[in-house]
Amino acid sequence: MFIHIGNDNVIQSKDVISIIDRNIISSSTIMEEMIQRASKNESVVETPEETKSVVITKDLIYFSSLSVATLKKRASMISTLNKLDNYSDELE
Numbered sequence: 001m002f003i004h005i006g007n008d009n010v011i012q013s014k015d016v017i018s019i020i021d022r023n024i025i026s027s028s029t030i031m032e033e034m035i036q037r038a039s040k041n042e043s044v045v046e047t048p049e050e051t052k053s054v055v056i057t058k059d060l061i062y063f064s065s066l067s068v069a070t071l072k073k074r075a076s077m078i079s080t081l082n083k084l085d086n087y088s089d090e091l092e
Contacts, residue, residue, distance in 0.1 A: 003074050006066040007047045015057040019071050022051045
């Protein structure tokens with residue numbers, strides 16, 4: 001399934017490693033160093049709007065204008081949809 005993380009970015013939910021509040025990143029030197037290294041490798045997708053969260057995937061790091069809570073709701077909605085039984089064959 002896919003998650004819309006804002007700013008016209010849609011990613012596969014299976015690729016998400018972590019979703020972190022932007023304020024936590026700025027308070028951690030290790031996280032800041034990780035972001036700087038990813039920027040040098042052109043593995044960061046930044047947003048022109050205010051960044052509220054950072055989404056870390058297998059290949060890229062996305063800065064999102066959506067809050068962690070909003071992204072969590074979207075991810076849990078996908079998880080719920082995946083758990084639903086498929087009864088489409090019975091409708092025929």
